Every structure is written in structure tokens, then in C-alpha cells.
Amino acid sequence: MMQIPDIKTSIGLLKRKETPIHIMRHCVRVALVSRYLGSKLRERGCDLCLELIMAGALLHDVSKYESIRNGGDHAEMGARFLKELGYPEVARIVKNHVYLDYDPGAGGGISEEIIVNYADKRVKHTDVVSLEDRFRDLQARYGLDAMRRQRIQALYQQSKEMERAIFSRLEIHPDDLTKIFRR
Ligand SMILES: [Fe+2]
Numbered sequence: 001m002m003q004i005p006d007i008k009t010s011i012g013l014l015k016r017k018e019t020p021i022h023i024m025r026h027c028v029r030v031a032l033v034s035r036y037l038g039s040k041l042r043e044r045g046c047d048l049c050l051e052l053i054m055a056g057a058l059l060h061d062v063s064k065y066e067s068i069r070n071g072g073d074h075a076e077m078g079a080r081f082l083k084e085l086g087y088p089e090v091a092r093i094v095k096n097h098v099y100l101d102y103d104p105g106a107g108g109g110i111s112e113e114i115i116v117n118y119a120d121k122r123v124k125h126t127d128v129v130s131l132e133d134r135f136r137d138l139q140a141r142y143g144l145d146a147m148r149r150q151r152i153q154a155l156y157q158q159s160k161e162m163e164r165a166i167f168s169r170l171e172i173h174p175d176d177l178t179k180i181f182r183r
Contacts, residue, residue, distance in 0.1 A: 003086050004051045010058040017062050017081075022125065029126045031057035033119040033181060037166060038112070044169045046110050056093030056116045075099075102158055110166060118162045128181035130174065131159050 005013065014024055034057040038048050063081055067074035079095035082088075096113040097120055124134050135156040143149040163174055172180075 002049075002052070002089050004049075004055050004090060005059070005085075005087060006051075007054065007058065010055050013059060013082075013085075014062055017066060019062065019065050023061050023064055025126050026123060027058050027061055029128070029181075030060060030116070030119050030123050033057075033123060033128060033177065034115050036177075036180070037115050037119060037170075040170050040172070041110055041115070041166070046169065048110065048112055048115070052089055052093070053112045053115055055087070055090045056097075056112060057119060059090060060094050060097040060116055060120060062094065099155070100158070100162075102162060110169070114162055114165070118159060118166060121159045122177060128178050130178065131156065131163060135159075 011024075014027065019027075031054055034053050035050060038050050038053040042048055042050070059078065059082060061074065061078070063072075063074045063077035066072070067077055075095050075098045079091040082091040082094055093113050093116050097117050100113055100117045102114065102117075121131055121134055122128055124137055135152065138152050138155075139149060143152055167174055
């Protein structure tokens, strides 16, 4: 039986890791976008667990603050933390939220990981933006040398492929997400 922390438990875990409020808000935003995409895809027949998507999205940056303070890969650290608590499925989503082993050729199925990874790429702080906007910001902040710029560019290409895979199943356009979540 899969163990998935509910919303209250997930928020409690973020607090336990002393997550600052701006990261907390980002996680909630990613969770709302993820749940929206997950439920739309479910309507289209994709076999997805919304509870798993919610927990994975809420907790994707659970170790972000720890990594800012002490260094380390926050995706790996978050995954380890959740695995030790007995949530291996949620851990897998957290581990894959930055870099995802994604091969669009391999069946082309949509997983919970793909949704959370993609939603995180669409949320800049708490704003829902286009992939182009988000990656322009990432390049400006982290593209410090040619190697890093190339890695970010590769991630952008992968995100575009995920976007095509997700929205080919839906009747809405990627830009509609920005409008739906505009505050
Ligand atoms: Fe992250």
C-alpha cells in the first residue's frame, strides 16, 4: 500500500525543514498547477494519482532551504528525507523535479513526475509564466559559463518536449495556464 502524506502532513514537513514563506508559497503554487494538469489529464484517461501529484509538488523543494544553508543537491536531499520517512513514491517525484530521465520516445506516457517537473518549470516564484520566460530567468541567474548555459538549454528542450506531450492530450494551450492562474 502506497503511503502518501496528505496536505496537512506535507505542510508540516515543510515547516519541520524550516522552509521560508516564499519557498512555501512557491510549493503551493506548483501544487495547484500540478493538480490542475493532473485532473485535466485524468479526464482524458491518463492513469495518474492526484494525491501523489499533490504531495510531490508540495514537497518538491522540502530540502531547498537546507541546501542553500549547507550546500548539496536539494532534489537528492529531499528524496532521501522522504524515503527515510517511508514515502518512496513521493521521494521519486522530488528526486526527478529538476532533472528527469525523460525519453519521449519510450511510450510517451505521462507520469506524476513529468507533471511536477513541468509545473515547476512554469512557476517563477509564485507567478505562472511561459517556459521561455522561466528559462530566460534561469539563464540570467545560473548561466554563468558556457557549460552551465548549455545544460540549461538542454533542460529547456526537454521541458518543451514534456509540454508537447502534456498539451497534445488537452484542449488548452500552454499559454492558457498563465491566464487561468493569473491573480
Ligand atoms: Fe527545486
